Amino acid sequence: xxxxLFLGIALYSTQLAAFPRANPVPGGIAVLPVAPLSDKLPIxxxxxxxxxxxxxxxxxxxxIGLPLDAEPGTQRLLVSGKPLEFEIKNKQYRTQxxxxxxPNKVTPDEESSERIVRELNIQxxxxxRFSATTQxxxxxxxxxxxxxxxxxGLRRIINELPRNPHSGMDIAxxxxxxxxATAAGRVIHVGDFFFSGNSVYVxxxxxxxxxxxxxxxxxxxxxxTLLQGDVLGEVGRTGRATGPHLHWSxxxxxxxxxxxxxx
Numbered sequence: 001x002x003x004x005l006f007l008g009i010a011l012y013s014t015q016l017a018a019f020p021r022a023n024p025v026p027g028g029i030a031v032l033p034v035a036p037l038s039d040k041l042p043i044x045x046x047x048x049x050x051x052x053x054x055x056x057x058x059x060x061x062x063x064i065g066l067p068l069d070a071e072p073g074t075q076r077l078l079v080s081g082k083p084l085e086f087e088i089k090n091k092q093y094r095t096q097x098x099x100x101x102x103p104n105k106v107t108p109d110e111e112s113s114e115r116i117v118r119e120l121n122i123q124x125x126x127x128x129r130f131s132a133t134t135q136x137x138x139x140x141x142x143x144x145x146x147x148x149x150x151x152x153g154l155r156r157i158i159n160e161l162p163r164n165p166h167s168g169m170d171i172a173x174x175x176x177x178x179x180x181a182t183a184a185g186r187v188i189h190v191g192d193f194f195f196s197g198n199s200v201y202v203x204x205x206x207x208x209x210x211x212x213x214x215x216x217x218x219x220x221x222x223x224x225t226l227l228q229g230d231v232l233g234e235v236g237r238t239g240r241a242t243g244p245h246l247h248w249s250x251x252x253x254x255x256x257x258x259x260x261x262x263x
Contacts, residue, residue: 018139019056020063021261025091027068027153027165029252029261032086033059034079045078049253050130052207054138063208065252068153068165093153093165098242105195105240106159112194119193126189126201127209128254134205140182140262141228143212144235144246146173152258167256168211168249175244177235179212181226182248182262190218196247197238202226207254213247214238 022031035042037058044051044062052063062077064086072090076083100106108116150170156163185204192198196213200220203209216236226232237244250259 018262020138023258023261024066024087025089026066026070026072027093027256027258028066028091029257030062030064030066030075030086030088032062032064032077032084034062034077034084035060042080044080046075046253049128050132050207051077051253052136054135054206063252065255065257067255068167091153093155094151095157096150096154096166097157098159100158100240100242102240103159106161106163108194116194119191119195122189122191123193124254127211127251127256129188129203129209130207131186131203131205134203136185136204136206136208137183137228138208138262139228140259141180142171142263143182143210143248144171144173144177144179146171146177146245148172149245150247152256152260168213168247169259170245170247172243172245173235175216175234175236177246178231179215179233179235179246181228181230181232182210183208183228185210185226187220187222187224187226187232190220190222193239195240197241198233198236199239200232202232207252209251211247211249211251213249214241214245216244 020029024030044053046064053060070088072088076085149172154166183204185202188203189201198215199213201211215233218233220232235246249256
């Protein structure tokens with residue numbers, strides 16, 4: 001029998017249809033019980049950022065997004081101000097070599113570099129959003145059919161130059177293929193970025209944010225409410241891309257995590 005609770009404006013079940021797989025490695029998700037469900041929702045923080053907390057079974061569970069550059073070893077949460085330790089395990093990601101024909105997308109000129117700095121500030125603010133009154137539906141679906149061409153965490157060498165690890169899942173599909181919202185949420189940003197091209201950010205509640213990038217066109221605007229499966233754009237190759245595909249990212253407490261852990 002399902003027990004229903006009310007929190008702010010959110011109504012949700014203690015038995016979720018799906019739950020992220022725990023994988024406490026850099027770029028993964030640590031899942032920790034932090035309080036009995038009979039207690040009020042605890043405030044949990046990691047590295048100064050608020051953490052997603054959801055009901056599962058008879059416990060409040062914290063879903064901690066672990067940075068790709070996190071050091072293995074003992075880490076600490078604050079649960080309503082009290083410390084709770086957990087361990088991050090080591091993980092080595094593969095290396096992927098890519099060839100980009102536009103040299104400015106590899107080593108940006110001064111004008112492009114200034115644009116990138118401005119956009120990074122916007123993106124950091126967007127992916128760190130925390131909507132405390134809305135609990136996320138964690139029963140995620142793939143946003144588009146297709147072949148996975150770029151796994152999360154790949155250490156990328158672009159035109160023989162080392163660049164940041166891959167922060168999402170790349171799914172190859174023909175230009176114009178509809179891209180669907182992976183779960184219900186609210187559109188919080190739509191923009192054209194130097195690296196990610198036409199992009200849509202969706203807030204699913206309690207610090208769970210999804211990004212859909214390199215779109216040929218977008219079909220939504222900030223403030224739109226989406227149901228799971230609603231079309232928000234079409235596959236393209238805008239920004240820095242070698243071919244038409246969707247770059248799909250998931251953020252927890254502002255950190256990119258492996259989207260496969262939510263499927």
